[in-house]
Amino acid sequence: MLLHPEVQKKAQEEIDRVIRRDRLPELSDHGSLTYLQCVMDETMRWQPVLPIGIPHQTTADDTYRGMHIPKGAIIVANSRGLTWDETKFHDPRSFKPERFLPKPDGAGEVPSPNTVYGWGRRICAGRFLADNSVWIAMARILAVFSITPLKDAEGHLMKPDVKFTTEMTRHVKPFKCDILPRDEKARLLIINASLD
Template identity: 35%
Template sequence: MGQQYWIILTSDKVAGELLQKRGGKYSTRIPSYYLYNILTRGKSYVSCPYNERYKMLTPIIHGILDQRNIKKNSKLLDDEFRILMKNLCKASTTEKDGFYPKYYFHLASLNIITLLCLNKRTESVDDLFYTEFEDLMGKRFDLVKATNRLSEFFPILKLFPNNNLYNNLVENRENVEALYRKSIKDVIDDKEEKPCVVRDLLHKKDEGILDELDVIYIMDTLLAGGTDTVSASLTWLTATLANNPQIQSKAHHELDRVIGQSRLPEVSDEQNLPYIRAIIKEGQRYCGPIYLGIPHGTEEDDEYNGYHIPANSVVILNQYGIHMDEKRYENPKEFKPERFLEFTESSATLAKGNYEHRDHFGFGAGRRLCSGIHMARISRLLWCFRIENTSPLPINLDKVRTGITIWPEEYHVRLVKRHDNVEKTVTPVILNATL
């Protein structure tokens, strides 16, 4: 690509050999992420090179999103899932011609992260925090698109700087920081001192471990990274299930047999719901929210299988290519949860082992593995609803909206409550939220 080598890994074996076994050589980020570095003052965890700062931040990020912390906040997450189901119940009643569920999933995903980070939630997609966050993230992703990064590939273009682009990058950065500073100030001003991630980060700031911008951009990493990927996954999977009523029927049978119709599924039920677990794994393979992983980089020359890999190359995991590999997955364009029924371990556990035994590569590979790997859940949606396509034709999953995350083109579904206990079960929450 111009003067820069790009190496695309479309083989599970090569991804395992390079990103896992030689992770020390392939775990950095590339200097060509300079637009994103302007946006984040070089403080982003996502684009941080594999250096001492990255090693310092990694246990902090992983500590926030590990299973123990999620379990500690299970009541908080449980309430938010109930609110999501309640809002979907309302939509299924009022939107007779169906609706696009993306915004319900997006609001719920954002609230889960803001509750963990800030002990605050957003009542509606019309609320100021939500609209500001959506607007700023949308502009950010537009600013770093490939057409704005041509000078990474053709250095001569640096002789003709785009001052308008630079000014827009700085403006977006300042607006993002102002939004987060206000949220952090709300935590500082909270007289009850309710526990949250940002309060813990502020303690580390007082101890001299972090500075103000570290706190802001750790928060940015969590909010930006934890909202789009989760909501995109659910939006894809809802469309896929609408196209496959026979798969829904099998899932409903398992849920009714194991859970019954008087309570919602809990995290502790997962081991007893192998078909639901298989649906989630197949969803990440078949219609994951990312086609190409965030670029890795090489800091030194390497040799692999007769190939010379120069230093400062871009190395990208082609998740979509691996997931559609017929040698690894029989009939890969078919949504078939049964292929994962024998996979009893979590994706997090499998991702740390041999590449041959992995279920999918939806959460990345190697040392830069996605930190939010434990958070995906679909069982409650299926416990509550039968998902119906409102069109006589299947939803076209080949039509996509591309970006850092991949979204299906807008579609409409109808969510039909499966039994009389749905609203009664999701209603008793302290919080009161409507979309």
């Protein structure tokens, strides 16, 4: 949201329109916040946490697209290659949640959750819990907070310096920003939620 304030604004507008401003989003609101779902899908596609999948070993000889894969071979899936596949995603290196909206509102592209959670018998058993946890966190954070760059001494917004690790798992390196309540109504929602 720091790198794409226009996306943050659009997601907040959807939350305000659907949920209004008198409560926090709940999981039951999931189906009503379609743009927010697109933001989540795009976040996972754009920078997958595991860019190179966990190695697996074949249990039998196999053939894939005419290539022989012997029993015992180690297979490593290129998740990043799949999420940045130019035959499935237009301009894949760009962050564009609208790509997942149906036409004519968006590009009508289809998210591929299996590239994030694995494949076949070894697919992540916790993927539904993970999806729901990420979705509700995003919904509630965007409902009440604005995430903005820091300001310099003259009060101008500074360009955010956001970088990612290049290890087996991919994470955002520490960065500075402002995360503040959107307004007084949001501040009261935060206070009331902390008292529950």
